[in-house]
Amino acid sequence: MSRIRVIILGAGGRGLNAYGEYLAKFAPDFEVVGAADPLPARLEYAKRLFPDIPSNRLVSDWRQLLDCGKIADAAIITTMEPLHAPIAIAAAGVGYHILLEKPMAPTEQACRDIVTAVKKARVIFAVCHVLRYTPFYRAIHELLAEGRIGQIVHVQHFEDVAYWHHTHSFVRGYNNNGDKTSFMLLSKSCHDIDILRYLIGRRCQRVQSFGSLMHFRRESKPREAGEAKRCHDCAYEPRCPYSTLKMYVRDRIATGNGGWMTGGLTKDQTVAGVTEALRTSPIGRCVYECDNNVVDHQIVNLEYDGGVTAGFTMSGFTEGGRRTIVQGTEGILRAELDGGRVRWLDFLTDTWHEVEASKLRGVIEEGHGGGDYGLMAEWTQALRTGDGSHIITGPDESLETHITTFAAERSRLNGTVETIAY
Numbered sequence: 001m002s003r004i005r006v007i008i009l010g011a012g013g014r015g016l017n018a019y020g021e022y023l024a025k026f027a028p029d030f031e032v033v034g035a036a037d038p039l040p041a042r043l044e045y046a047k048r049l050f051p052d053i054p055s056n057r058l059v060s061d062w063r064q065l066l067d068c069g070k071i072a073d074a075a076i077i078t079t080m081e082p083l084h085a086p087i088a089i090a091a092a093g094v095g096y097h098i099l100l101e102k103p104m105a106p107t108e109q110a111c112r113d114i115v116t117a118v119k120k121a122r123v124i125f126a127v128c129h130v131l132r133y134t135p136f137y138r139a140i141h142e143l144l145a146e147g148r149i150g151q152i153v154h155v156q157h158f159e160d161v162a163y164w165h166h167t168h169s170f171v172r173g174y175n176n177n178g179d180k181t182s183f184m185l186l187s188k189s190c191h192d193i194d195i196l197r198y199l200i201g202r203r204c205q206r207v208q209s210f211g212s213l214m215h216f217r218r219e220s221k222p223r224e225a226g227e228a229k230r231c232h233d234c235a236y237e238p239r240c241p242y243s244t245l246k247m248y249v250r251d252r253i254a255t256g257n258g259g260w261m262t263g264g265l266t267k268d269q270t271v272a273g274v275t276e277a278l279r280t281s282p283i284g285r286c287v288y289e290c291d292n293n294v295v296d297h298q299i300v301n302l303e304y305d306g307g308v309t310a311g312f313t314m315s316g317f318t319e320g321g322r323r324t325i326v327q328g329t330e331g332i333l334r335a336e337l338d339g340g341r342v343r344w345l346d347f348l349t350d351t352w353h354e355v356e357a358s359k360l361r362g363v364i365e366e367g368h369g370g371g372d373y374g375l376m377a378e379w380t381q382a383l384r385t386g387d388g389s390h391i392i393t394g395p396d397e398s399l400e401t402h403i404t405t406f407a408a409e410r411s412r413l414n415g416t417v418e419t420i421a422y
Protein backbone atom coordinates (compact mmCIF):
# COMPACT_ATOMS: atom_id res chain seq x y z
CA MET A 1 0.00 0.00 0.00
CA SER A 2 1.38 3.43 -0.88
CA ARG A 3 2.32 5.65 2.00
CA ILE A 4 0.68 8.99 2.80
CA ARG A 5 3.09 11.77 1.84
CA VAL A 6 3.52 14.93 3.88
CA ILE A 7 5.51 18.15 3.56
CA ILE A 8 6.43 20.29 6.57
CA LEU A 9 6.47 24.06 6.01
CA GLY A 10 8.26 25.65 8.97
CA ALA A 11 10.42 22.92 10.52
CA GLY A 12 10.68 24.51 13.97
CA GLY A 13 9.59 23.44 17.43
CA ARG A 14 6.04 22.55 16.41
CA GLY A 15 6.75 21.31 12.90
CA LEU A 16 9.48 18.86 13.82
CA ASN A 17 9.67 18.41 17.59
CA ALA A 18 5.93 17.98 18.06
CA TYR A 19 4.38 16.75 14.80
CA GLY A 20 7.42 15.47 12.86
CA GLU A 21 8.57 13.36 15.79
CA TYR A 22 5.08 11.88 16.10
CA LEU A 23 5.12 10.82 12.44
CA ALA A 24 8.64 9.38 12.76
CA LYS A 25 7.75 7.37 15.88
CA PHE A 26 4.13 6.38 15.45
CA ALA A 27 3.04 6.63 11.79
CA PRO A 28 5.04 4.17 9.66
CA ASP A 29 2.45 4.51 6.88
CA PHE A 30 3.32 8.22 6.54
CA GLU A 31 6.29 9.56 4.64
CA VAL A 32 7.71 13.08 4.98
CA VAL A 33 8.86 14.00 1.47
CA GLY A 34 9.91 17.61 1.95
CA ALA A 35 10.64 20.29 4.54
CA ALA A 36 11.09 24.05 4.28
CA ASP A 37 12.89 26.25 6.79
CA PRO A 38 15.48 29.04 6.43
CA LEU A 39 17.49 27.66 9.36
CA PRO A 40 20.01 25.01 8.19
CA ALA A 41 20.02 23.36 11.64
CA ARG A 42 16.30 22.71 11.33
CA LEU A 43 16.70 21.13 7.89
CA GLU A 44 19.52 18.97 9.26
CA TYR A 45 17.18 17.77 12.00
CA ALA A 46 14.50 17.06 9.38
CA LYS A 47 17.03 14.93 7.49
CA ARG A 48 17.94 13.04 10.68
CA LEU A 49 14.28 12.34 11.43
CA PHE A 50 13.40 11.48 7.83
CA PRO A 51 16.56 10.27 6.05
CA ASP A 52 14.65 9.53 2.82
CA ILE A 53 13.79 13.18 2.05
CA PRO A 54 15.66 13.99 -1.21
CA SER A 55 18.13 16.85 -0.74
CA ASN A 56 16.36 19.01 -3.35
CA ARG A 57 13.24 18.83 -1.19
CA LEU A 58 14.98 20.32 1.85
CA VAL A 59 14.55 24.01 1.05
CA SER A 60 14.82 27.37 2.76
CA ASP A 61 11.39 28.81 1.93
CA TRP A 62 7.88 27.38 1.82
CA ARG A 63 7.27 28.70 -1.72
CA GLN A 64 10.00 26.45 -3.13
CA LEU A 65 8.04 23.35 -2.07
CA LEU A 66 4.61 24.59 -3.08
CA ASP A 67 6.01 25.62 -6.48
CA CYS A 68 6.90 21.95 -7.13
CA GLY A 69 3.22 21.11 -7.74
CA LYS A 70 1.54 18.27 -5.89
CA ILE A 71 4.40 16.19 -4.48
CA ALA A 72 2.50 15.07 -1.36
CA ASP A 73 -0.96 14.47 0.04
CA ALA A 74 -0.82 16.88 2.94
CA ALA A 75 1.01 19.94 4.28
CA ILE A 76 1.82 20.68 7.90
CA ILE A 77 2.03 24.47 8.27
CA THR A 78 4.02 25.42 11.33
CA THR A 79 5.72 28.73 10.63
CA MET A 80 4.92 31.65 12.92
CA GLU A 81 1.44 33.04 12.28
CA PRO A 82 2.21 36.01 9.96
CA LEU A 83 2.94 33.43 7.21
CA HIS A 84 0.00 31.11 7.91
CA ALA A 85 -2.53 32.69 5.52
CA PRO A 86 -0.33 32.94 2.40
CA ILE A 87 0.95 29.40 2.93
CA ALA A 88 -2.43 27.84 3.74
CA ILE A 89 -4.16 29.52 0.79
CA ALA A 90 -1.37 28.43 -1.59
CA ALA A 91 -1.34 24.87 -0.16
CA ALA A 92 -5.13 24.58 -0.56
CA GLY A 93 -4.68 25.77 -4.14
CA VAL A 94 -2.31 22.87 -4.81
CA GLY A 95 -4.86 20.49 -3.28
CA TYR A 96 -3.09 19.56 -0.05
CA HIS A 97 -4.91 18.46 3.08
CA ILE A 98 -3.75 20.86 5.77
CA LEU A 99 -2.71 20.82 9.40
CA LEU A 100 -2.38 24.49 10.44
CA GLU A 101 -0.88 25.74 13.68
CA LYS A 102 -2.80 28.19 15.81
CA PRO A 103 -3.50 31.04 15.66
CA MET A 104 -4.83 30.64 12.13
CA ALA A 105 -3.67 34.16 11.18
CA PRO A 106 -3.13 37.57 12.81
CA THR A 107 -6.26 39.19 11.30
CA GLU A 108 -9.89 38.16 11.12
CA GLN A 109 -9.99 38.72 7.35
CA ALA A 110 -6.98 36.44 6.83
CA CYS A 111 -8.69 33.70 8.90
CA ARG A 112 -11.81 34.06 6.76
CA ASP A 113 -9.71 33.90 3.56
CA ILE A 114 -8.07 30.65 4.72
CA VAL A 115 -11.45 29.04 5.38
CA THR A 116 -12.81 30.18 2.01
CA ALA A 117 -9.76 28.66 0.28
CA VAL A 118 -9.84 25.30 2.08
CA LYS A 119 -13.59 24.93 1.57
CA LYS A 120 -13.25 25.72 -2.13
CA ALA A 121 -10.46 23.13 -2.42
CA ARG A 122 -12.52 20.56 -0.39
CA VAL A 123 -9.44 19.44 1.53
CA ILE A 124 -9.29 18.05 5.07
CA PHE A 125 -8.36 21.01 7.26
CA ALA A 126 -7.44 20.98 10.94
CA VAL A 127 -6.27 23.74 13.26
CA CYS A 128 -3.92 22.70 16.06
CA HIS A 129 -6.18 23.54 18.99
CA VAL A 130 -4.52 20.71 20.86
CA LEU A 131 -6.46 21.12 24.13
CA ARG A 132 -9.53 19.58 22.51
CA TYR A 133 -7.55 16.40 21.85
CA THR A 134 -6.33 15.95 25.43
CA PRO A 135 -7.86 13.04 27.36
CA PHE A 136 -8.49 15.60 30.12
CA TYR A 137 -10.82 17.91 28.16
CA ARG A 138 -12.34 14.99 26.27
CA ALA A 139 -13.34 13.44 29.60
CA ILE A 140 -14.92 16.71 30.76
CA HIS A 141 -16.69 17.14 27.42
CA GLU A 142 -18.14 13.64 27.65
CA LEU A 143 -19.27 14.17 31.22
CA LEU A 144 -21.01 17.43 30.32
CA ALA A 145 -22.57 15.96 27.17
CA GLU A 146 -23.99 13.13 29.29
CA GLY A 147 -25.75 15.79 31.39
CA ARG A 148 -24.09 14.76 34.67
CA ILE A 149 -24.43 18.31 36.02
CA GLY A 150 -27.61 19.14 34.07
CA GLN A 151 -27.61 22.05 31.63
CA ILE A 152 -24.58 24.31 31.59
CA VAL A 153 -25.38 27.75 33.00
CA HIS A 154 -21.98 29.36 33.57
CA VAL A 155 -18.30 28.50 33.10
CA GLN A 156 -15.25 30.08 34.71
CA HIS A 157 -11.98 29.30 33.02
CA PHE A 158 -8.50 30.41 33.99
CA GLU A 159 -5.30 30.36 32.05
CA ASP A 160 -2.67 30.91 34.70
CA VAL A 161 0.45 31.74 32.73
CA ALA A 162 3.34 31.06 35.11
CA TYR A 163 5.29 34.24 35.96
CA TRP A 164 8.48 32.71 34.49
CA HIS A 165 6.71 31.62 31.29
CA HIS A 166 5.03 35.00 30.94
CA THR A 167 8.24 36.97 31.29
CA HIS A 168 10.12 34.53 29.04
CA SER A 169 7.69 34.56 26.09
CA PHE A 170 5.52 37.65 26.51
CA VAL A 171 7.86 40.26 28.02
CA ARG A 172 11.38 39.41 26.90
CA GLY A 173 10.79 36.84 24.17
CA TYR A 174 9.36 36.40 20.70
CA ASN A 175 5.67 36.92 21.50
CA ASN A 176 6.14 40.12 23.48
CA ASN A 177 5.02 42.61 20.85
CA GLY A 178 1.61 42.49 19.17
CA ASP A 179 2.87 44.63 16.29
CA LYS A 180 5.35 41.88 15.34
CA THR A 181 3.27 38.72 15.93
CA SER A 182 -0.17 38.73 17.59
CA PHE A 183 -1.95 40.18 20.59
CA MET A 184 -1.81 38.09 23.76
CA LEU A 185 -5.38 36.75 23.64
CA LEU A 186 -4.76 35.45 20.12
CA SER A 187 -1.26 34.05 20.55
CA LYS A 188 -1.72 32.49 23.98
CA SER A 189 -5.42 32.22 24.77
CA CYS A 190 -7.16 31.40 21.47
CA HIS A 191 -6.91 27.82 22.84
CA ASP A 192 -8.97 28.89 25.85
CA ILE A 193 -11.67 30.73 23.90
CA ASP A 194 -11.80 27.59 21.73
CA ILE A 195 -12.03 25.14 24.63
CA LEU A 196 -14.92 27.13 26.11
CA ARG A 197 -16.80 26.73 22.81
CA TYR A 198 -16.04 22.99 22.84
CA LEU A 199 -17.24 22.46 26.41
CA ILE A 200 -20.32 24.71 26.18
CA GLY A 201 -21.29 23.45 22.72
CA ARG A 202 -22.93 26.76 21.75
CA ARG A 203 -21.98 29.80 19.72
CA CYS A 204 -20.80 32.94 21.47
CA GLN A 205 -23.03 35.91 20.66
CA ARG A 206 -21.60 38.78 22.73
CA VAL A 207 -18.24 39.46 24.27
CA GLN A 208 -16.58 42.08 26.46
CA SER A 209 -13.01 42.35 27.71
CA PHE A 210 -10.74 44.35 30.00
CA GLY A 211 -6.99 44.07 30.46
CA SER A 212 -3.72 45.92 30.09
CA LEU A 213 0.02 45.87 30.39
CA MET A 214 0.02 46.99 33.99
CA HIS A 215 3.34 45.92 35.47
CA PHE A 216 6.07 45.02 32.97
CA ARG A 217 6.87 48.59 31.91
CA ARG A 218 9.59 51.10 32.67
CA GLU A 219 7.43 53.01 35.21
CA SER A 220 7.34 49.90 37.45
CA LYS A 221 11.11 49.49 37.60
CA PRO A 222 12.34 49.52 41.21
CA ARG A 223 14.39 52.65 41.94
CA GLU A 224 17.32 50.52 43.19
CA ALA A 225 17.61 48.99 39.71
CA GLY A 226 18.76 52.39 38.45
CA GLU A 227 19.78 52.49 34.80
CA ALA A 228 20.58 48.76 34.55
CA LYS A 229 19.40 47.28 31.27
CA ARG A 230 20.33 43.66 32.11
CA CYS A 231 20.11 41.48 35.22
CA HIS A 232 23.89 41.04 35.09
CA ASP A 233 24.41 44.77 35.78
CA CYS A 234 21.63 45.30 38.30
CA ALA A 235 22.05 46.08 42.01
CA TYR A 236 18.41 45.08 42.65
CA GLU A 237 18.83 41.67 40.97
CA PRO A 238 19.01 39.49 44.13
CA ARG A 239 15.60 40.80 45.25
CA CYS A 240 13.89 40.75 41.83
CA PRO A 241 11.50 37.80 41.34
CA TYR A 242 11.85 38.25 37.58
CA SER A 243 15.65 38.16 37.55
CA THR A 244 16.93 35.95 34.75
CA LEU A 245 19.91 34.93 36.91
CA LYS A 246 17.35 33.61 39.39
CA MET A 247 14.91 31.99 36.92
CA TYR A 248 17.34 30.49 34.39
CA VAL A 249 20.49 29.93 36.45
CA ARG A 250 19.73 29.49 40.17
CA ASP A 251 16.18 28.00 39.82
CA ARG A 252 16.85 25.88 36.73
CA ILE A 253 20.24 25.00 35.30
CA ALA A 254 21.96 24.97 38.72
CA THR A 255 19.38 22.49 40.01
CA GLY A 256 19.64 20.28 36.93
CA ASN A 257 16.26 21.42 35.55
CA GLY A 258 17.19 23.41 32.44
CA GLY A 259 14.39 22.30 30.11
CA TRP A 260 13.00 24.43 27.28
CA MET A 261 13.59 27.69 29.15
CA THR A 262 17.39 27.38 29.10
CA GLY A 263 17.49 25.09 26.03
CA GLY A 264 16.63 27.92 23.64
CA LEU A 265 19.42 30.13 25.01
CA THR A 266 22.54 28.11 24.24
CA LYS A 267 23.82 24.65 23.44
CA ASP A 268 26.11 24.92 26.49
CA GLN A 269 23.71 23.71 29.15
CA THR A 270 25.98 24.45 32.12
CA VAL A 271 25.75 27.15 34.77
CA ALA A 272 28.61 29.02 33.07
CA GLY A 273 27.12 28.58 29.58
CA VAL A 274 23.62 29.80 30.50
CA THR A 275 25.00 32.68 32.60
CA GLU A 276 27.11 33.82 29.68
CA ALA A 277 24.26 33.49 27.15
CA LEU A 278 22.11 35.78 29.30
CA ARG A 279 24.70 38.56 28.87
CA THR A 280 23.82 38.98 25.19
CA SER A 281 20.46 37.25 24.59
CA PRO A 282 17.29 39.42 24.50
CA ILE A 283 16.13 37.10 27.28
CA GLY A 284 18.80 38.61 29.60
CA ARG A 285 17.20 42.07 29.49
CA CYS A 286 15.73 43.81 32.53
CA VAL A 287 12.06 42.82 32.63
CA TYR A 288 11.16 46.53 32.90
CA GLU A 289 13.33 47.57 29.92
CA CYS A 290 11.93 45.53 27.02
CA ASP A 291 10.10 46.33 23.77
CA ASN A 292 6.98 44.51 25.00
CA ASN A 293 3.46 45.81 24.53
CA VAL A 294 1.16 42.79 25.05
CA VAL A 295 -1.08 42.65 28.13
CA ASP A 296 0.03 40.98 31.35
CA HIS A 297 -3.54 40.28 32.50
CA GLN A 298 -6.88 40.15 30.71
CA ILE A 299 -10.44 39.10 31.44
CA VAL A 300 -13.15 38.20 28.92
CA ASN A 301 -16.89 37.89 29.53
CA LEU A 302 -18.78 35.81 26.99
CA GLU A 303 -22.48 35.23 26.36
CA TYR A 304 -23.52 32.18 24.34
CA ASP A 305 -26.75 31.10 22.65
CA GLY A 306 -29.53 30.53 25.17
CA GLY A 307 -28.03 32.86 27.80
CA VAL A 308 -25.16 30.60 28.92
CA THR A 309 -22.29 32.79 30.19
CA ALA A 310 -18.55 32.34 30.70
CA GLY A 311 -15.78 34.32 32.31
CA PHE A 312 -12.17 33.82 31.25
CA THR A 313 -9.09 35.13 33.05
CA MET A 314 -5.55 35.14 31.68
CA SER A 315 -2.85 36.35 34.00
CA GLY A 316 0.94 36.28 34.05
CA PHE A 317 1.05 36.68 37.85
CA THR A 318 0.53 33.04 38.75
CA GLU A 319 2.28 29.73 39.35
CA GLY A 320 0.90 28.34 36.04
CA GLY A 321 -1.82 25.92 34.93
CA ARG A 322 -5.36 25.84 33.56
CA ARG A 323 -8.47 25.58 35.74
CA THR A 324 -12.11 25.24 34.75
CA ILE A 325 -15.31 25.43 36.81
CA VAL A 326 -18.59 24.51 35.13
CA GLN A 327 -21.84 25.38 36.88
CA GLY A 328 -24.85 23.32 35.77
CA THR A 329 -28.51 23.21 36.72
CA GLU A 330 -27.91 19.96 38.65
CA GLY A 331 -24.31 20.14 39.76
CA ILE A 332 -20.93 21.82 39.61
CA LEU A 333 -17.70 20.53 38.06
CA ARG A 334 -14.20 21.59 39.08
CA ALA A 335 -11.18 20.70 36.96
CA GLU A 336 -7.45 21.37 37.17
CA LEU A 337 -5.50 20.44 34.07
CA ASP A 338 -2.07 20.49 35.68
CA GLY A 339 -3.17 18.74 38.85
CA GLY A 340 -4.88 16.20 36.58
CA ARG A 341 -8.06 16.32 38.64
CA VAL A 342 -11.75 16.48 37.62
CA ARG A 343 -14.54 16.20 40.19
CA TRP A 344 -18.18 17.13 40.29
CA LEU A 345 -20.88 17.61 42.90
CA ASP A 346 -24.32 16.16 42.26
CA PHE A 347 -26.81 18.57 43.90
CA LEU A 348 -29.49 15.88 44.30
CA THR A 349 -27.37 13.58 46.44
CA ASP A 350 -24.95 16.29 47.61
CA THR A 351 -22.13 13.89 46.72
CA TRP A 352 -18.76 14.60 45.08
CA HIS A 353 -17.60 12.24 42.31
CA GLU A 354 -14.16 12.13 40.72
CA VAL A 355 -12.98 11.04 37.27
CA GLU A 356 -10.43 8.24 37.56
CA ALA A 357 -6.98 9.79 37.14
CA SER A 358 -5.97 7.22 34.49
CA LYS A 359 -8.79 8.45 32.20
CA LEU A 360 -7.28 11.95 32.22
CA ARG A 361 -3.95 10.83 30.82
CA GLY A 362 -3.07 9.76 27.27
CA VAL A 363 -1.61 6.40 26.35
CA ILE A 364 1.30 8.43 24.98
CA GLU A 365 1.56 11.52 27.14
CA GLU A 366 4.11 14.07 25.75
CA GLY A 367 3.31 17.73 24.91
CA HIS A 368 0.27 19.65 26.14
CA GLY A 369 -1.17 16.93 28.36
CA GLY A 370 -1.31 14.47 25.47
CA GLY A 371 -2.96 17.03 23.15
CA ASP A 372 -0.14 17.17 20.57
CA TYR A 373 -0.12 13.44 20.01
CA GLY A 374 -3.91 13.18 20.45
CA LEU A 375 -4.30 15.64 17.59
CA MET A 376 -1.80 13.75 15.42
CA ALA A 377 -3.51 10.42 16.11
CA GLU A 378 -6.83 11.83 14.83
CA TRP A 379 -5.31 13.79 11.93
CA THR A 380 -3.39 10.79 10.61
CA GLN A 381 -6.51 8.65 10.95
CA ALA A 382 -8.57 11.25 9.04
CA LEU A 383 -6.00 11.12 6.22
CA ARG A 384 -5.86 7.32 6.18
CA THR A 385 -9.62 6.95 5.99
CA GLY A 386 -10.68 10.20 4.29
CA ASP A 387 -13.10 10.62 7.21
CA GLY A 388 -13.00 14.26 8.33
CA SER A 389 -15.07 13.54 11.45
CA HIS A 390 -11.83 12.67 13.29
CA ILE A 391 -11.09 16.40 13.19
CA ILE A 392 -12.85 18.32 15.97
CA THR A 393 -11.02 21.56 15.12
CA GLY A 394 -12.14 21.98 11.53
CA PRO A 395 -12.66 25.20 9.55
CA ASP A 396 -16.07 26.30 10.88
CA GLU A 397 -15.60 26.11 14.65
CA SER A 398 -11.97 27.22 14.42
CA LEU A 399 -12.99 30.30 12.46
CA GLU A 400 -15.83 30.92 14.91
CA THR A 401 -13.55 30.89 17.96
CA HIS A 402 -10.94 33.05 16.22
CA ILE A 403 -13.68 35.59 15.35
CA THR A 404 -14.72 35.57 19.03
CA THR A 405 -11.11 36.23 20.02
CA PHE A 406 -10.78 39.18 17.61
CA ALA A 407 -14.09 40.60 18.92
CA ALA A 408 -12.86 40.32 22.52
CA GLU A 409 -9.72 42.26 21.65
CA ARG A 410 -11.78 44.97 19.91
CA SER A 411 -13.81 45.24 23.11
CA ARG A 412 -10.68 45.60 25.24
CA LEU A 413 -9.27 48.30 22.99
CA ASN A 414 -12.47 50.25 22.37
CA GLY A 415 -14.38 49.76 25.63
CA THR A 416 -17.33 48.21 23.78
CA VAL A 417 -19.54 45.17 24.19
CA GLU A 418 -19.16 43.38 20.85
CA THR A 419 -22.04 41.54 19.21
CA ILE A 420 -20.42 38.92 17.04
CA ALA A 421 -21.13 38.77 13.31
CA TYR A 422 -20.21 35.36 11.94
Ligand SMILES: NC(=O)c1ccc[n+]([C@@H]2O[C@H](COP(=O)([O-])OP(=O)(O)OC[C@H]3O[C@@H](n4cnc5c(N)ncnc54)[C@H](O)[C@@H]3O)[C@@H](O)[C@H]2O)c1
Nearest residue numbers: 010011012013014036037061062078079080081101102128
Ligand atom coordinates in the same frame (compact mmCIF):
# COMPACT_ATOMS: atom_id res chain seq x y z
N1 LIG B 1 -0.67 24.41 19.36
C1 LIG B 1 0.08 24.85 20.34
O1 LIG B 1 -0.17 24.58 21.48
C2 LIG B 1 1.29 25.71 20.05
C3 LIG B 1 2.37 25.75 20.92
C4 LIG B 1 3.46 26.54 20.57
C5 LIG B 1 3.44 27.29 19.39
N2 LIG B 1 2.35 27.24 18.59
C6 LIG B 1 2.27 28.00 17.31
O2 LIG B 1 3.05 27.28 16.35
C7 LIG B 1 3.61 28.19 15.41
C8 LIG B 1 5.11 27.91 15.32
O3 LIG B 1 5.67 28.01 16.60
P1 LIG B 1 7.07 27.32 16.97
O4 LIG B 1 7.17 27.40 18.45
O5 LIG B 1 7.19 26.01 16.29
O6 LIG B 1 8.07 28.38 16.31
P2 LIG B 1 9.51 28.08 15.69
O7 LIG B 1 10.16 29.41 15.53
O8 LIG B 1 10.20 27.03 16.46
O9 LIG B 1 9.14 27.48 14.25
C9 LIG B 1 8.79 28.25 13.15
C10 LIG B 1 9.74 27.88 12.03
O10 LIG B 1 9.34 28.53 10.82
C11 LIG B 1 10.52 28.80 10.11
N3 LIG B 1 10.30 29.76 9.01
C12 LIG B 1 10.42 31.11 9.04
N4 LIG B 1 10.25 31.61 7.81
C13 LIG B 1 10.00 30.56 6.97
C14 LIG B 1 9.75 30.45 5.59
N5 LIG B 1 9.71 31.52 4.79
N6 LIG B 1 9.54 29.21 5.06
C15 LIG B 1 9.58 28.12 5.85
N7 LIG B 1 9.83 28.17 7.17
C16 LIG B 1 10.02 29.38 7.75
C17 LIG B 1 11.46 29.32 11.18
O11 LIG B 1 12.82 29.31 10.78
C18 LIG B 1 11.18 28.35 12.31
O12 LIG B 1 12.07 27.24 12.34
C19 LIG B 1 3.25 29.59 15.90
O13 LIG B 1 2.14 30.07 15.18
C20 LIG B 1 2.88 29.38 17.36
O14 LIG B 1 1.93 30.31 17.87
C21 LIG B 1 1.29 26.45 18.88
